[in-house]
Amino acid sequence: MMFKKTLMAMALGGTVAATAQAGEVEVLHWWTSGGEARSIAVLKEMVQDAGHTWKDFAVAGGGGENAYTVLRSRAVSGNPPAAAQIKGLEIQEWGDLGFLASLEDVANENNWDQVLPEVVSDVMKHDGDYVAAPVNVHRVNWMWANPDVFENAGVEMPTTLDELWDAADQLKAAGVTPIAHGGQPWQDATTFESIVLAVGGADFFADVFVDHDAEALESDTMTQAFREFKKVKDYIDRGAPGRDWNVATSMVIRGEAAMQFMGDWAKGEFTAANMTPGEDYACLPFPGTQGEFTFNIDSLAMFKQRTASNSEAQMKMAELVLSPEFQETFNLNKGSIPARTDMDMSAFDSCALASMDTFKQTANSGEGLVPSMAHGMSTTSTVQGAIYDTVTEFFNSDMSAEDATTRLARAIRAAQ
Structure with missing residues (x-):
């Protein structure tokens, strides 16, 4: 509470002076991999071409945890950056503290x-005003597969959970590692949430991971999801614990494993290996989740600035983030799809086109589109951490599915 009071006091101290000139935008982010770095460099060039100065503040590692630590420190000192890579409910938390600048004029x-x-604009708004600009939309519920491995083993690619376990048995019998997995909590949670979606459907997914409904959390459906999730362990290799996600992807690329369950950022690894979707690798919805879309949106939240020139530069950058030019460049490199749905998609590959089709369909119908728990879109970081702990402990122990169901419900209640 004291930390929040301190932040609010600092936020109220951020005033804008009445000057108008070329400004500076300092951008805190963790887009540091090859494709990501190239993408953000394009935005930097666009800001500079508009007459402003870009100050890069890249904080690598930790999936954003390190960057959040730095951001909190800067905010407490009264010197937040112009923009920071923040997503999901974190945007609302910073908005509640009074730190974020309104982008309504630009919007x-x-x-x-x-x-x-x-579904995108709602995440970007606080109290009805835009305070963040989305750079992309990731689909999390993907399966990435090596078609040669399946073909050589005489196995069909699965489209349901029952088919998945049947295919995995056949692949294992053929001497192939069926599933490339990285035994890290967020990767465990990524696979787990896709299984929850496959077992219970989108409404049940939302009941559990958005609303934290007690009846859903303690239901037989939840127990069945845990039971199905535990089956994954029978089909991974001994090197899985602690493995990074991209190393798991490389196993599929090299034919050492048949498939991986990961968001569409994995596509960048296949692209870097000069592989073509539909030929050298396959992108399919996680078995049992066809027509459903678990989303993860990256965004830049804009913090109140002390000078009019920096505020002007910040507003220009927000405008550029949603420009078709940047949306295309960033997402071609990232493996994701543009946040705006009016884009010309002719430069994108078949995986991205399939992703955009499902995204539009679910967004328009209001059915099947759900926010990712594993990637910070559906709940608070505290609740997410409680889910991570339970899911990973279950996966790496002899805990029963019934006990896991009880523990998860209890952990979520305690974290709320």
Whole structure:
């Protein structure tokens, strides 16, 4: 509580001086991999071409945890960056503290409400005003497969959970590691949430991971999801514990494993290996989740600035983030799809086209589109951590599915 009071006091101290000139935007982010770095470099060039200065503040490692630590420190000292890579409910938390700048003028001038699906714009708004700009939409519930491995083993690619376990048995009998997995909590949670979606459907997924409904959490459906999740362990190799996700992807690329369950950022690894989707590798919805879309949205939240020039530069950058030019460049490199749905997709591959089709379909119908728990879109970081702990402990022990169900419900209640 004291930390929040300190932050609010610092936020109230951030005033904008009445000057108008070329400004500076300092951007805190963790887009440091090859494709990501190239993408953010394009935004830097666009900001500079608009007459402003870009100050890069890249904080690598930790999936954003390190960057959040730095951001909190900067905010307490009264010197937050112009923009920070923040997503999901974190945006609302910073907005509640009074730190974020309104982007309503930019949004209205550039018709953001018309080009962004409501599910995206809702995440970017605080108290009805845009305070963040989305850079992309990731689909999390993907299966990445090596078709040669399946073909050589005489196995069909699975489209349901029952088919998945049947295929895994056949692959294992053929001497192949069926599933490439990295035994890290967030990767365990990524696979677990896809299984929950496959077992219970989108409404049940939302009941559990968004609303934390007690009846859903303690249901037989939840127990069945845990039971199905534990089956994954029978089909991974001994080197899985602690393995990074991209190393698991490389196993599929090299034919050492048949498939991986991972978001569409994995596609960048296949692209870097000069592989073509539909030929050298396959991208399929996680078995049992066809027509459903678990989303993870990266975004830049804008912090109140002390000078008019820096505020002007910040607003220009927000405008550029949603420009078709940047949306195309960033997402081609990242493996994701543009946040805006009016884009020309001719430069994108078959995986991205399939992703955009499902995204539009679920966004328009209001059915099948759910926020990722594993990637910070559906709940608070505290609840997410409680889910991580339970899921990983279950996966790496002899805990029963019934006990896991009870523990998860209890852990979520305690974390709320």
